[in-house]
Amino acid sequence: MxxxxxxxxxxxxxxxxxxxxxKFIAEKIYQLDPDFKTPAHEFEDGVDYVPTxxxxxxxxxxxxxxxxxxxxxPAVAVIWGxxxxxxxxxxxxxxxxxxxxxxxxxxxARNKAKSMGALTxxxxxxxxxxxxxxxxxxxxxxxxxxxAVVIAGLLISYPSAVLPVWGIILxxxxxxxxxxxxxxNLMAVSIFGVIALYxxxxxxxxxxxxxxxxxxxxxxxxxxxIILFAYAFVASMLPxxxxxxxxxxxxxxxxxxxxxxxxxxxxxxxxxxxAPMVNESVPEGTPSMIPLLFVTIACGAISGFHGLxxxxxxxKQLNKETDARFVGYFGAVGxxxxxxxxxxxxxxxxxxxxxxxxxxxxxxxGGVGAFVEGGAYIISGGLGLSQEVSATLLAVMACLFAGxxxxxxxxxxxxxxxxxxxIYGIDWMKKNIPATVLAVGACMLLAFGAGxxxxxxxxxxxxxxxxxxxLLAGLTLLVISVMLVRLGRPxxxxxxxxVFLLVMTISALLVQLVDFYNDGNWFLLFLDVVVLxxxxxxALECTSTxxxxxxxxxxxxS
Amino acid sequence: MPLDRHTIADWxxxxxxxxxxxxxxxxxxxxxxxxxxxDDLFMLMVFSEMMGVPNPASYYTLELQPLLxxxxxxxxxxxxxxxxxxxxFKCC
Numbered sequence: 001m002x003x004x005x006x007x008x009x010x011x012x013x014x015x016x017x018x019x020x021x022x023k024f025i026a027e028k029i030y031q032l033d034p035d036f037k038t039p040a041h042e043f044e045d046g047v048d049y050v051p052t053x054x055x056x057x058x059x060x061x062x063x064x065x066x067x068x069x070x071x072x073x074p075a076v077a078v079i080w081g082x083x084x085x086x087x088x089x090x091x092x093x094x095x096x097x098x099x100x101x102x103x104x105x106x107x108x109a110r111n112k113a114k115s116m117g118a119l120t121x122x123x124x125x126x127x128x129x130x131x132x133x134x135x136x137x138x139x140x141x142x143x144x145x146x147x148a149v150v151i152a153g154l155l156i157s158y159p160s161a162v163l164p165v166w167g168i169i170l171x172x173x174x175x176x177x178x179x180x181x182x183x184x185n186l187m188a189v190s191i192f193g194v195i196a197l198y199x200x201x202x203x204x205x206x207x208x209x210x211x212x213x214x215x216x217x218x219x220x221x222x223x224x225x226i227i228l229f230a231y232a233f234v235a236s237m238l239p240x241x242x243x244x245x246x247x248x249x250x251x252x253x254x255x256x257x258x259x260x261x262x263x264x265x266x267x268x269x270x271x272x273x274x275a276p277m278v279n280e281s282v283p284e285g286t287p288s289m290i291p292l293l294f295v296t297i298a299c300g301a302i303s304g305f306h307g308l309x310x311x312x313x314x315x316k317q318l319n320k321e322t323d324a325r326f327v328g329y330f331g332a333v334g335x336x337x338x339x340x341x342x343x344x345x346x347x348x349x350x351x352x353x354x355x356x357x358x359x360x361x362x363x364x365x366g367g368v369g370a371f372v373e374g375g376a377y378i379i380s381g382g383l384g385l386s387q388e389v390s391a392t393l394l395a396v397m398a399c400l401f402a403g404x405x406x407x408x409x410x411x412x413x414x415x416x417x418x419x420x421x422x423i424y425g426i427d428w429m430k431k432n433i434p435a436t437v438l439a440v441g442a443c444m445l446l447a448f449g450a451g452x453x454x455x456x457x458x459x460x461x462x463x464x465x466x467x468x469x470x471l472l473a474g475l476t477l478l479v480i481s482v483m484l485v486r487l488g489r490p491x492x493x494x495x496x497x498x499v500f501l502l503v504m505t506i507s508a509l510l511v512q513l514v515d516f517y518n519d520g521n522w523f524l525l526f527l528d529v530v531v532l533x534x535x536x537x538x539a540l541e542c543t544s545t546x547x548x549x550x551x552x553x554x555x556x557x558s
Numbered sequence: 559m560p561l562d563r564h565t566i567a568d569w570x571x572x573x574x575x576x577x578x579x580x581x582x583x584x585x586x587x588x589x590x591x592x593x594x595x596x597d598d599l600f601m602l603m604v605f606s607e608m609m610g611v612p613n614p615a616s617y618y619t620l621e622l623q624p625l626l627x628x629x630x631x632x633x634x635x636x637x638x639x640x641x642x643x644x645x646x647f648k649c650c
Binding site for chain 2: 178
């Protein structure tokens, strides 16, 4: 089958979802009101609350939610064949992610732009808020650990990406200085940034910087992981304008260029789907597709992390309530297109099936490496760039997305530790350096605890990361459902995704629990139990809340 | 529409505006908070002498006090002092 067909069917499905389903949700369920005074107008202060043009707001929203996760998840999940991953990404985006992201913006805007954590406390219960905070902590812990492992793996496999990945940090530092100290025009700086980025990518293959396979008593991967955490430690302590802001900006530009290049190359090359639609002969040790598929692809189908972005920042800048549909739902569609590109790259970009099978030799082995290999095959064939430059381009893209997420993730983790210091009156924990040490230490412990001293096996936590991310989405869906019931509107459109997610996450956790026990992987077994406890708490919270709502409805009737 | 210098300039202005919004909007509040923290520290230095903290630069900071008076009320409130901590002049 031609990849163009898959691409058109996928994009067409997403477009129909946006045109019809999101319109239905906006008009009938959330009942958006163009005259509603949004928090951006009600509390306008020029800092937090700023009414923003919907296209610009969509740009922020999309670039903050899209990162390495919608690339890694689908690239791992195609081990079961491209069919299941494709269906889950497209249907998940239409019926789950779109409704969730859009709903999170709506719920927050209707409640003075409060964050999802605060909303859980107000709308559901104080206990649900505590569970929400625990789940956020777990998500951050896992995202930092797993992304360090992903970047380390890419830097080992693609030494040509080392120079661009670290070089762009210097470029970003320079951009920050040029903008804030020299007050340079942003367009000029943007052009300089893009040229510098792509120049570095073109130079990369001629200057490969290979990490020796052993550095002292550490393996090459372990060394990279330690360097990355050292970077995250320093980067997360810097003021945002110095590094994070310009990096984020470059990533945003890169995201659009990368997506454009991928889809254009698919159109020009028209590769055929090499991998099977449903893989009948999965490698030994691959867990069962149901339920694991639904936690392996979190970002790209539905991700709780989006709720945090929607409610924390986006809702404060919403100009009109009706903009929420475009910003939230179309933001999810944007992420779906990235996940779709990842699926196509990781399944169509190969000459033979044997080549594809050799990359997907075991569960978690293919992943982002297959995305880079396959994507490079498509780009070099379609656009005529050399295979090496194309591979460097994609490896750098994935590394930069993951790197910025680490920077933000460690920063947020530090805030959580500092808040604990405040709550429990522990003075030293309130300070920046000790709190960052704790944040980085906890993530490193997880990366090495899960991946062994060599750090190679860290990808094993990927499904657990997906699980916690889905739990977070579940809590957000619960908040939206409760709000809908109180307004006397149907909750089925948010309740069905919620129940589906809870069933899939809990069964995935149980399946993995048995696997970890059989493998004797006690560290991950412990982690699985922790997440399982959180999942059961979420499920109980949902049940008790819905029962309470039914009682409320009954007393109102009588 | 003819493509003359004005339309191009206009287009460039718009593009710059969009780029600036995209660049600065996500971080506006984080930067504003950081700036406020720095300003608060500066206020403390300027008014330190009046609160009994010796300041070797007081000859210069004294001149700044009337200029910063406008911000004084917000500052002492933010620092957790209900009323003006100074003996000589009260703002509330």
